Amino acid sequence: EPEVTQTPSHQVTQMGQEVILRCVPISNHLYFYWYRQILGQKVEFLVSFYNNEISEKSEIFDDQFSVERPDGSNFTLKIRSTKLEDSAMYFCASAGQGATGELFFGEGSRLTVL
Amino acid sequence: QKEVEQNSGPLSVPEGAIASLNCTYSDRGSQSFFWYRQYSGKSPELIMFIYSNGDKEDGRFTAQLNKASQYVSLLIRDSQPSDSATYLCAVKYQGAQKLVFGQGTRLTINP
16 A cells, blocks of 8 residues: 655654755645644644645744755755754655545654754 | 544443433534543544434434534444453534544443
């Protein structure tokens, strides 16, 4: 069964360092997303990506964040200068062309900022 | 601000009983509604979606949608200990591609 894969599963970094989280969405999907979940809190939308550009972003997704689809398979989230409050589980998700819009999530990348 | 509200629980149900999970949403322009299951430390896993008023059944799960009341629910029949998880309600609003999630309801099935 096709699945979304994410790397790394866990990353520990120092405050102020740059972090890149990687995702391989399901191959025939066209819509790509990053969500995050701070421990004990709700799943929060960060950004959606379609047709090689950002289609929507939240207030959380400020200038410290960027996304890229460098080739036909990978979808990355970069945090330029990490802060303590960026510590969270980051989920990549993808969706197909269907109108109902169900998202399929990867296993997540846990980011710990020290 | 488009909100999705769920009772955070915990909701405790005996094994074999029906678990009922509820969700309300703020925007009448909402288009599709999703139920995800999330085990502790894991990612959300899609259970089912619904976009028409009424009931939709899939195995032991039934989703119910009432757009007039802006209310969506999930029933789990013959609850099993493996159903113990947090259940997330998510809403897709008209014109948007993203899903907005509620805070989730923690469900515990007691053997």
